[in-house]
Amino acid sequence: MRTILCLPGFTEEQQAAVRLAAPELSIVFGQKDGTEDYYYQEAEVIFGWDAKVKEVALQEGTKLRWVQSWSSGIDSLPLELLEKRGILLTDASGVHARSVSETAVAMMMGLSRGIAAAVRNQQTRVWESPKSLAELNGGTVAIVGAGEIGREVARLARAFDMRVIAVRRSGRSMSEADIVYDVARLDDALREADYVVNILPLTNETEHLFHAERFAVMKSSAYFINVGRGATVRTADLLEALNKGVIAGAGLDVFEQEPLPADHPLWAMPNVILTPHNAGGMTVRNTERLAKLFVSNLAIYLSGETANLRNLVDYKKKY
Known part of the structure; x- marks a missing residue:
């Protein structure tokens, strides 16, 4: 079954909005104390980023097709590897x-x-x-x-x-x-x-x-x-x-x-x-805006019109 993995951060209300946007997909909300590798391996869509995305979800033969970053800056991500794997990447520009x-x-x-x-x-x-x-x-x-x-x-x-x-x-x-x-x-x-x-x-x-x-x-x-x-x-x-x-x-x-x-x-x-790189930190308002961005992009992704994804990263430009 097609799987979406959302890393920790969404409230129950925001989780419900994600489920409503993709009722036919399996949606897994990661736990703060760790999420099993299996869900990274199965994920077609990942919201967020952590070390396991690169270590597990970006391996050869990955099912991953789209990553929605929760950051506006994506220079720390393995852009070359993401491009090589043919994975769409959208950033959080405007959210913060x-x-x-x-x-x-x-x-x-x-x-x-x-x-x-x-x-x-x-x-x-x-x-x-x-x-x-x-x-x-x-x-x-x-x-x-x-x-x-x-x-x-x-x-x-x-x-x-x-x-x-x-x-x-x-x-x-x-x-x-x-x-x-x-x-x-x-x-x-x-x-x-x-x-x-x-x-x-x-x-x-x-x-x-x-x-x-x-x-x-x-x-x-x-x-x-x-x-x-x-x-x-x-x-x-x-x-x-x-x-x-x-x-x-x-x-x-x-x-x-x-x-x-x-x-x-x-x-x-x-x-x-x-300040310790927290200007764009996940305030309550930022989390609300990010959830809305992801739900909106999810609808576009599921429609197949991926070229219309908001904040779609151009790997050549690196933003």
């Missing part, structure tokens, strides 16, 4: 837009308003105000990688009366932005911005896109926020830019090496906010 954009804006405010420094001072009971404070209103934010998350960052930035520059591969207009630049004008956007929000996926073109020369064109008063992928930034160059005052500070949710080593210099920098 609200939570990631809220993290980005929280970092912007935490740095500009001195909140990050105040939290550090609170631990040692030091009454001290930063030498300078900034405001979001009237400032310019450059959103690099203006997809679904970028649109949401832009919407929030507009609420603070900010000027919004969107940097998009296509250069196509975006109603939420005041101006759109294509990637050839990235440096122009960096020169104008008081806040740079990086939301880029990791591809061959974006790896280490942010390096010393890029930080050098930014304002010395500007803040760099990374909620995209860690390897889009050359960490050593960012460290140097922060140490030398080339830029004012950074808010980082993603890193080239994760977990970030305990002895890494970034931990101790007073002008840096770090």
Whole structure:
């Protein structure tokens, strides 16, 4: 019998919605304490990802035909093997837009308003105000990688009366932005911005896109926020830019090496906010959106119109 394996995370109500969408299929909901290999071997569809998907479900002769990732970023998945096996892959683009954009804006405010420094001072009971404070209103934010998350960052930035520059591969207009630049004008956007929000996926073109020369064109008063992928930034160059005052500070949710080593210099920098790659974490709302995406895609998959799957990954582009 055709089998769908959903890894842990869905509520009973969400499980019922999946069953309703595929009443003629066997649907297995994985357990937090582990799911038997047999179900990975039998699965035609897998929602989610864990080590067993690669170890068991991607073997020769696999029955697997479609994986719905619960993450927007899929660079950590074995894309070449998935493509070789002829398996469809859809990501969760758009699902985490609200939570990631809220993290980005929280970092912007935490740095500009001195909140990050105040939290550090609170631990040692030091009454001290930063030498300078900034405001979001009237400032310019450059959103690099203006997809679904970028649109949401832009919407929030507009609420603070900010000027919004969107940097998009296509250069196509975006109603939420005041101006759109294509990637050839990235440096122009960096020169104008008081806040740079990086939301880029990791591809061959974006790896280490942010390096010393890029930080050098930014304002010395500007803040760099990374909620995209860690390897889009050359960490050593960012460290140097922060140490030398080339830029004012950074808010980082993603890193080239994760977990970030305990002895890494970034931990101790007073002008840096770090979060443990949880901007897109599975909040209640994110789980609801992801369940709706999967149920919607499941109906499309079962209809045979797989080319119409939402967020279908192009293995050549790696997103």
